[in-house]
Amino acid sequence: MLKLTINGETREVDADPSTPLLWVLRDHLDLTGTKYGCGIASCGACTVHVNGRAVRSCVLPASAAQGQQITTIEGLSSDASHPVQQAWVELDTPQCGYCQPGMIMASAALLEENPSPTDDDINSKITNICRCGTLPRVREGIHRAAEIAAKGEQA
Amino acid sequence: MSREAVCISRRGFLAGSAATGAGFMLAMKIPFGSDAHADDLPPEINAWVVVNDDDSVTIRIARSEMGQGTLTGLAQLVAEELECDWDTVQWEFPTPGQSLARERPWGSFSTGGSLGIRSSHQYVREGGAAARTMLIAAAAKQWQVDAGECSARDSVITHGPSGKTLTYGTVAATAATMEVPDEVTLKDPKDWRVAGKSKARLDTREKVDGSLRYGADLTFPGMLHAAIHACPVHGGTRKSVNASKAENMPGVHKVVEVGNDAVAVVADSWWQAKTALEAVDVIWETGAATEVNSESIDQMMVEGLSATEDRIFVGNQNGDAPAALKAAKKTITADYRFPMQSHAPMEPMNTTAIWTEDSCEAWVPTQNGEAALEAVAKAAGLFPEQCEVHKVILGGGFGRRGMHDYAIQAVQIARQFPGTPIKLLYSREEDQRRGYYHPLTHARMTAALTDEGELDALHIRISGISILASLRPALQAETLDPFVFQSLGPDGDPPAGDHMGIYEVPNLLIDHAMRNIHLRPGFWRGVNANQNVFYMESFLDEVAQAAGKDPLTFRRGLLKSQPKAQAVLDVVAKKAGWGRELPASHGLGLAVCKSFGSFVAACAEVSVIDGKLTMHKIWAATDPGYAVNPQQIEAQIFGSFVYGLSGALYQEMTVEDGAVVEENFDTYPSMTLAQMPEVESTVMPSGGFWGGVGEPTISVAAPAVLNAVYAATGKRIRHLPVKDQALA
Ligand code: FES
Ligand code: FES
Numbered sequence: 065m066l067k068l069t070i071n072g073e074t075r076e077v078d079a080d081p082s083t084p085l086l087w088v089l090r091d092h093l094d095l096t097g098t099k100y101g102c103g104i105a106s107c108g109a110c111t112v113h114v115n116g117r118a119v120r121s122c123v124l125p126a127s128a129a130q131g132q133q134i135t136t137i138e139g140l141s142s143d144a145s146h147p148v149q150q151a152w153v154e155l156d157t158p159q160c161g162y163c164q165p166g167m168i169m170a171s172a173a174l175l176e177e178n179p180s181p182t183d184d185d186i187n188s189k190i191t192n193i194c195r196c197g198t199l200p201r202v203r204e205g206i207h208r209a210a211e212i213a214a215k216g217e218q219a
Numbered sequence: 220m221s222r223e224a225v226c227i228s229r230r231g232f233l234a235g236s237a238a239t240g241a242g243f244m245l246a247m248k249i250p251f252g253s254d255a256h257a258d259d260l261p262p263e264i265n266a267w268v269v270v271n272d273d274d275s276v277t278i279r280i281a282r283s284e285m286g287q288g289t290l291t292g293l294a295q296l297v298a299e300e301l302e303c304d305w306d307t308v309q310w311e312f313p314t315p316g317q318s319l320a321r322e323r324p325w326g327s328f329s330t331g332g333s334l335g336i337r338s339s340h341q342y343v344r345e346g347g348a349a350a351r352t353m354l355i356a357a358a359a360k361q362w363q364v365d366a367g368e369c370s371a372r373d374s375v376i377t378h379g380p381s382g383k384t385l386t387y388g389t390v391a392a393t394a395a396t397m398e399v400p401d402e403v404t405l406k407d408p409k410d411w412r413v414a415g416k417s418k419a420r421l422d423t424r425e426k427v428d429g430s431l432r433y434g435a436d437l438t439f440p441g442m443l444h445a446a447i448h449a450c451p452v453h454g455g456t457r458k459s460v461n462a463s464k465a466e467n468m469p470g471v472h473k474v475v476e477v478g479n480d481a482v483a484v485v486a487d488s489w490w491q492a493k494t495a496l497e498a499v500d501v502i503w504e505t506g507a508a509t510e511v512n513s514e515s516i517d518q519m520m521v522e523g524l525s526a527t528e529d530r531i532f533v534g535n536q537n538g539d540a541p542a543a544l545k546a547a548k549k550t551i552t553a554d555y556r557f558p559m560q561s562h563a564p565m566e567p568m569n570t571t572a573i574w575t576e577d578s579c580e581a582w583v584p585t586q587n588g589e590a591a592l593e594a595v596a597k598a599a600g601l602f603p604e605q606c607e608v609h610k611v612i613l614g615g616g617f618g619r620r621g622m623h624d625y626a627i628q629a630v631q632i633a634r635q636f637p638g639t640p641i642k643l644l645y646s647r648e649e650d651q652r653r654g655y656y657h658p659l660t661h662a663r664m665t666a667a668l669t670d671e672g673e674l675d676a677l678h679i680r681i682s683g684i685s686i687l688a689s690l691r692p693a694l695q696a697e698t699l700d701p702f703v704f705q706s707l708g709p710d711g712d713p714p715a716g717d718h719m720g721i722y723e724v725p726n727l728l729i730d731h732a733m734r735n736i737h738l739r740p741g742f743w744r745g746v747n748a749n750q751n752v753f754y755m756e757s758f759l760d761e762v763a764q765a766a767g768k769d770p771l772t773f774r775r776g777l778l779k780s781q782p783k784a785q786a787v788l789d790v791v792a793k794k795a796g797w798g799r800e801l802p803a804s805h806g807l808g809l810a811v812c813k814s815f816g817s818f819v820a821a822c823a824e825v826s827v828i829d830g831k832l833t834m835h836k837i838w839a840a841t842d843p844g845y846a847v848n849p850q851q852i853e854a855q856i857f858g859s860f861v862y863g864l865s866g867a868l869y870q871e872m873t874v875e876d877g878a879v880v881e882e883n884f885d886t887y888p889s890m891t892l893a894q895m896p897e898v899e900s901t902v903m904p905s906g907g908f909w910g911g912v913g914e915p916t917i918s919v920a921a922p923a924v925l926n927a928v929y930a931a932t933g934k935r936i937r938h939l940p941v942k943d944q945a946l947a
Contacts, residue, residue, distance in 0.1 A: 097429020197861025
């Protein structure tokens with residue numbers, strides 16, 4: 065039995081310990097917000113937070129995630145109120161949306177680490193692929209989320 | 220605009236966005252004929268419009284939503300004529316089965332060719348207007364007044380003389396019984412209040428919180444997962460399978476043969492299925508195709524550049540280009556090439572299907588619901604009336620999901636598990652190996668100038684793959700594929716005029732030597748305009764250079780009869796500051812075309828320093844005739860640069876031993892934020908025609924950037940992708 069802490073809850077899963085965390089989330093726990101795009105850590109669609117840092121869950125064995133705090137898109141906020149989600153809605157960032165949980169999780173982790181990233185910071189940290197091409201609104205969204213978060217903190 | 224994030228509704232529509240187990244199999248049990256809906260359902264005014272008790276409105280969308288925003292745009296058009304309160308608008312997908320049962324009240328479900336809005340705007344607006352007329356008539360009946368004295372706005376009907384009001388919800392049941400108007404008058408677009416405005420998309424919220432269920436995310440009670448491996452050499456077949464090891468692996472239910480060219484593992488989870496699939500030994504029968512590789516394919520195309528066989532198809536001509544070129548003192552000539560590319564939508568191909576002896580239901584991420592139903596029924600061995608296809612929002616399509624090989628395979632697997640839902644999901648590798656690739660073509664461009672440096676003659680010989688010949692061999696094998704000439708074609712009624720060449724050349728010949736290979740070609744976002752505009756716009760710069768003319772002035776001279784093309788070109792040139800002094804190693808490049816009915820142009824500013832290309836900014840302009848949602852058009856323009864430039868700069872499907880080599884994003888990269896230039900777009904609808912917006916800008920992306928590279932470095936890139944070609 066694998067024992068995982070996901071979105072603040074402890075979950076027990078009967079899966080081979082080598083199963084990538086992505087597939088445990090999707091097929092065993094029905095947390096399908098985390099997407100499969102490549103399986104080789106190339107696209108970022110499967111990004112989750114492990115202890116607050118962005119991790120590509122398609123190459124992380126579930127056994128290695130035990131004892132860590134895992135957050136998925138479903139647990140980023142209960143009502144889409146995370147600043148990144150707010151900014152994404154405000155700018156209508158998603159197109160097909162399939163890459164967006166990964167984009168949002170990667171962006172949220174970046175802002176956690178660096179509350180007002182420059183364009184260069186964004187370029188080096190957000191390397192997710194979006195085949196629809198939402199990139200300009202992802203960039204704008206990260207800057208906007210930084211503003212929303214900053215205002216929120218003052219208030 | 221909150222919607223229940225569930226499910227198959229009682230009417231059997233996929234409402235909102237997500238399907239869950241709760242609604243499973245319900246859909247088949249619901250009678251969905253027009254006269255058969257249950258009394259407790261909110262009244263359907265007509266096929267397009269349902270008015271709910273709370274006065275909110277549900278608009279039905281037949282076309283597929285794959286990110287391009289057509290769902291919101293079409294809803295805006297219906298809502299505009301319906302005069303409903305936009306803030307209460309919800310949507311649902313009718314199913315292809317309902318369409319069949321009701322004799323296609325929604326028209327075509329096909330979603331491609333940037334046609335979603337431009338080919339249905341008329342009848343969806345009429346649907347909205349008819350529903351409004353019936354709602355007003357119902358209120359007039361209740362008040363016993365003349366309908367002509369009543370008007371509607373924001374879901375409220377007002378009787379002018381008395382000032383009395385009724386809301387849509389209160390008269391909906393009566394409205395549903397009113398006579399359908401024979402004729403409706405549509406609003407003048409200049410009076411639009413909802414359409415034409417940058418409304419927020421209707422499908423955003425569930426895309427930011429992870430709640431939207433794509434096809435790949437569906438789960439049903441008792442569902443099993445399938446992973447598949449089909450012959451990587453297209454056209455090859457399965458010779459033998461050794462599954463003894465895989466069958467004993469954890470979670471595996473069965474290793475099954477699929478069609479004559481694939482094998483699948485069905486297991487409790489997808490990871491188990493995929494892991495076991497790797498342990499299955501398959502021997503393929505691939506024949507002569509195994510000898511084919513990228514070099515041999517290119518050789519075949521190069522041969523076609525000078526071929527003189529009978530089957531050289533002429534797509535566009537005027538004057539006498541061969542004679543003019545022969546007589547010319549000097550000609551300019553250059554050979555170009557455009558590679559095979561995979562669509563690679565973020566969500567890999569998948570379908571969930573359940574089959575029994577007398578029914579089959581499938582959840583298909585498809586760009587054409589009706590074609591999907593037909594494919595599913597055929598694979599199920601049943602009549603379409605016994606089957607149903609449920610539409611879902613797609614994780615990208617780009618043309619790939621107009622083909623239904625993956626749906627057929629899912630049904631073929633499900634037939635081997637009667638009554639059990641089977642979800643087939645491709646690995647990224649399978650998705651790449653079993654694509655319908657952008658066709659490879661080469662082009663030989665030959666031009667002659669007059670003594671004054673005007674373009675006198677132009678011959679474009681395209682040599683390469685025809686998509687239509689592969690899709691409809693019977694129709695096309697011995698005849699012209701007019702679509703090969705996209706954006707270089709003659710003027711004429713649509714669709715030809717939608718893809719016409721815009722330049723006036725006194726002596727013109729554009730012809731095609733068809734050269735097909737065993738790998739399947741398909742419609743890749745932008746399709747043949749992508750290479751044709753790259754060829755034309757790059758070569759025009761070469762010709763302008765030979766004539767000693769400025770590329771902008773030279774193009775203007777050829778566009779005298781095309782004011783709309785000239786207008787988009789002028790806008791990007793002006794915004795980019797064409798002719799201004801640039802920093803060292805910087806260059807500006809232009810491109811313009813008409814494709815999918817729209818006029819588009821781009822001007823790129825790049826620099827090349829130590830061989831490294833930086834794309835600083837691109838100015839883009841689009842004239843789509845009418846702009847239904849300008850901010851979504853902007854999003855499509857952004858996306859077109861990402862998709863088009865990823866292709867032009869990095870992506871090629873190369874071939875070894877008859878199979879493609881690039882199986883994942885490590886060898887088939889897509890642009891990320893670090894490479895993405897700033898894009899400033901101008902949407903400038905001039906009215907009088909309806910053009911598409913999802914694809915046209917792709918065509919101008921590569922030539923604008925590569926003309927800028929030339930301006931910066933003097934290096935002309937004629938073969939795509941740029942990949943590791945030296946830029947200095
Ligand atoms: S699925 Fe994990 S990075 Fe692509
Ligand atoms: S929004 Fe479609 S892949 Fe990013």
